[in-house]
Amino acid sequence: MTSNLEDMVAHLDVAQHASLEPPEAELVIAEDILTRGPDKEFLRSAVRTKSYAELRRHFGCSSRTVRCRALENGFAQPCPPVSEEHVDNNGDEYVTYTSYGPEMADLTDEEIDSILHQILDSFPSFGREMARAQFRAYGLRVSKDRVHDATLRVVGPHPCSEDEGSHGACIVSQVPMPYGTMMAGMLICCSADCIAKA
Numbered sequence: 001m002t003s004n005l006e007d008m009v010a011h012l013d014v015a016q017h018a019s020l021e022p023p024e025a026e027l028v029i030a031e032d033i034l035t036r037g038p039d040k041e042f043l044r045s046a047v048r049t050k051s052y053a054e055l056r057r058h059f060g061c062s063s064r065t066v067r068c069r070a071l072e073n074g075f076a077q078p079c080p081p082v083s084e085e086h087v088d089n090n091g092d093e094y095v096t097y098t099s100y101g102p103e104m105a106d107l108t109d110e111e112i113d114s115i116l117h118q119i120l121d122s123f124p125s126f127g128r129e130m131a132r133a134q135f136r137a138y139g140l141r142v143s144k145d146r147v148h149d150a151t152l153r154v155v156g157p158h159p160c161s162e163d164e165g166s167h168g169a170c171i172v173s174q175v176p177m178p179y180g181t182m183m184a185g186m187l188i189c190c191s192a193d194c195i196a197k198a
Helices: 002-016 040-049 052-059 063-072 109-122 128-137 144-154 192-197
Strands: 083-087 093-097 171-176 182-188
Touching (some): 128 144
């Protein structure tokens, strides 16, 4: 009796996982062997015409991974290191840096001043960063320091930049005027000394 009961429980366990409609023929198991990385021939042609950032979106991985696969397959050449440590004749260590970005524009200060003057004539509300972006839009790469120096030469220093500590901070803001009008960029100072500089 006990063995019959155990047999019934065992058969019920098997029946629980059995299909109500068993297949007529034996199932065919198909296997896909996945290889890692993009198709090599496609990668070879793609790295010639597209940037790694564009290819990253196509392959669904980081641009660094795309570059690594291109290097592994010989489709790209490794670049020299960005920084290298050297020792001079006196035994002092120094570091040299290699930039892989676009070259800085070879412009004189007068040429930068002239271009900045044109930019500010067209866009008088531009600050240094917007002016620098406009230089880039012209296809010119100019450093922050050179744009800052050119701004001082073309526009002049801000009237409150030489704070003597004898008055409060200067605030540039939009000031509500009577009858609901606005005066944009009005300079508010805490003393007549700062206004006199303006």
